[in-house]
Amino acid sequence: MNDWMGRSGSSGSRTRCWVVLTSLLLLAARPVSFSGGPLEPSDPGGGEPQTRSGQDDAAARVAAAAQAALRAGDYPKAIESLKQLVKMAPGVGEIRANLATAYYSAGRYDDAAQQAREALKLKPSLTNAHFFLGLSLAESGRCQEALPYLEKDYGRAPEVSMKRALGVDALRCAMSVNDSDQALSLVRSLDRDFSGDPDVLYLSSHIYSSLSTRASQRLLVTAPESYQAHQLNAEVLAIQGKLSEAAAEYRTVLSLNPHLAGIHYELGELLLSGERGPNTLDEAQREFEEELKIDPRSATAEYELGEMARQGRQWNEAIQHFQRAVTLDPQFAEALIGLGKSLVSAGRPQEAVAPLERSVELDPGNANGHYQLSFAYRRLGREEDAGKELAAYREIHDNLQKTQLRIRTGILGNLSQPQTDTPPD
Numbered sequence: 001m002n003d004w005m006g007r008s009g010s011s012g013s014r015t016r017c018w019v020v021l022t023s024l025l026l027l028a029a030r031p032v033s034f035s036g037g038p039l040e041p042s043d044p045g046g047g048e049p050q051t052r053s054g055q056d057d058a059a060a061r062v063a064a065a066a067q068a069a070l071r072a073g074d075y076p077k078a079i080e081s082l083k084q085l086v087k088m089a090p091g092v093g094e095i096r097a098n099l100a101t102a103y104y105s106a107g108r109y110d111d112a113a114q115q116a117r118e119a120l121k122l123k124p125s126l127t128n129a130h131f132f133l134g135l136s137l138a139e140s141g142r143c144q145e146a147l148p149y150l151e152k153d154y155g156r157a158p159e160v161s162m163k164r165a166l167g168v169d170a171l172r173c174a175m176s177v178n179d180s181d182q183a184l185s186l187v188r189s190l191d192r193d194f195s196g197d198p199d200v201l202y203l204s205s206h207i208y209s210s211l212s213t214r215a216s217q218r219l220l221v222t223a224p225e226s227y228q229a230h231q232l233n234a235e236v237l238a239i240q241g242k243l244s245e246a247a248a249e250y251r252t253v254l255s256l257n258p259h260l261a262g263i264h265y266e267l268g269e270l271l272l273s274g275e276r277g278p279n280t281l282d283e284a285q286r287e288f289e290e291e292l293k294i295d296p297r298s299a300t301a302e303y304e305l306g307e308m309a310r311q312g313r314q315w316n317e318a319i320q321h322f323q324r325a326v327t328l329d330p331q332f333a334e335a336l337i338g339l340g341k342s343l344v345s346a347g348r349p350q351e352a353v354a355p356l357e358r359s360v361e362l363d364p365g366n367a368n369g370h371y372q373l374s375f376a377y378r379r380l381g382r383e384e385d386a387g388k389e390l391a392a393y394r395e396i397h398d399n400l401q402k403t404q405l406r407i408r409t410g411i412l413g414n415l416s417q418p419q420t421d422t423p424p425d
Helices: 009-023 052-072 075-088 093-105 109-122 127-139 143-154 160-176 180-193 198-222 227-239 243-256 263-273 280-294 299-311 315-328 333-345 349-362 367-379 383-412
Strands: none
Touching (some): 052 093, 093 127, 198 227, 227 263, 299 333, 349 367, 367 383
16 A cells, blocks of 8 residues: 555544444345345255245345444454345345445455445446445555546535545545645645544645645755755755754855845844854844845845844834834734834833734734733723733633643643743733
8 A cells, every 4th residue: 555545544444434334224124135036045955945035034134134243343244244145136236335335344445346346337326335436446555546436426425424534535545646736626625624623634734745845856856956946955954953054055045046035034034043142133134134125025024123123122223114014014913013012112102002903903812912002001091901901811821821731731641731921021
C-alpha cells in the first residue's frame, strides 16, 4: 500500500466500523427466495432434495446468523455464513454485496472488491456494492481504479459516515496518484461538509503541507540557483531557528535580486528574533528603512519602526510610523493598538480612543486591544467603559489560557498548570 493510503491509522478502523453499521443490508428482512426450483442436495450420498420451503427456511436461518454476526462485529463468522448463502443463491446480488461488506470490515480488501464487482454484475443498481467497490480498491492501494468510483459516490452517498469514508479515501488516492487539482477540490469539499471533524482537519493540514513540499521540491530541482530557491531555503532555516544561516540566504537573494520586496523586512525580523548585541536595534532599523525604499507601501515595515520607537519612548516618532501603517492598511489591528498606546503615552488619550475602538471592532478576540482601550478610558475618567473593556480582556485572556492548557494537556498529558500571563504593557 502506498504512503498516502497507509496513513489512516486507527481512524480507518473506526471509519470501517461506522460504515458497516450504517450500510448494513437487513438480510433477515429480505429472505432469499428459491423460486427457480430446488437446490441440488447438500448430501451427495443420497436423500430427497430439499423442498422450496425448506430451502427458504434454511436460507433465512443462515441470513439471520450472518446479520447477527455483522452486528456483533464478528466478521469471520459473518463471512462464513454469507459464503454459504452465495452457494445457496449464487444469482442474488444483495448477498454478494453483504459479503463484500464483511470482507471489507475484516480488512480483506481484494476479496471485498471481487464480491462487489460480482454483485454489480448481477444487479447494477446496488449502490452499496458500488460504494464498497471504490472503498475496497482504495484500501488495497489500487487508486487509479478506485478514484472514478469514489469521486462519483461522494456526491451521492446518502449517509454521513459513508460520505466521509468515500471522501477521505478519494483524497488520499488523489494525492497518491499526484492529482493535485483533484486533491484540492476534495479538501474544499470535505472542509465544507465536515468542517469540525478532527480527522478531516488533520488530513487537510497534511495535504496542504504535502502540496507545499512537492512544489518546493520542484523549485529546488528545476531552479536550484534561482533567488526563489534561496528565499525558500531562508524561510525553512528561519523556521528551524537557524537565524544566521537564514540571514545569509536572504542576503544571497538580495545579491541576485536587489530590489525584491520583503527581503529587507525579513532580515530585520531575524535580527529582532535573535540574540541582541549593542548594534542589533540599529541594524534592524536600517533593514526596515531599506524595505521602505524598495516598497514604500510596506505597512509591516512602518509598524516595526513604530514599535521600535515606542519601546524607545520616542512617542511622536512612533505615532508617525503607526499612522502611516494604518493609512497603508486600515485593517491592521495591531498597528491601531500601537497607535493608541503611543497616543496615551504621549498624553493624548482622547485621540487614542478612536484607533483602539477600531482595533477591537476589527479583532474582537484580541485581548490586548481591550486592555489598552480600558486603559485609555480610565485616563479619561470613563470608569464604566473601562470596566467593561477590562472584563472583556479578562474573559478572552482566561479562555485563551484554558485553550492553551487543553492543547498542552492533549500533547503532553496532565502536567502542572502554566503560570498566568501578566497584563500587556
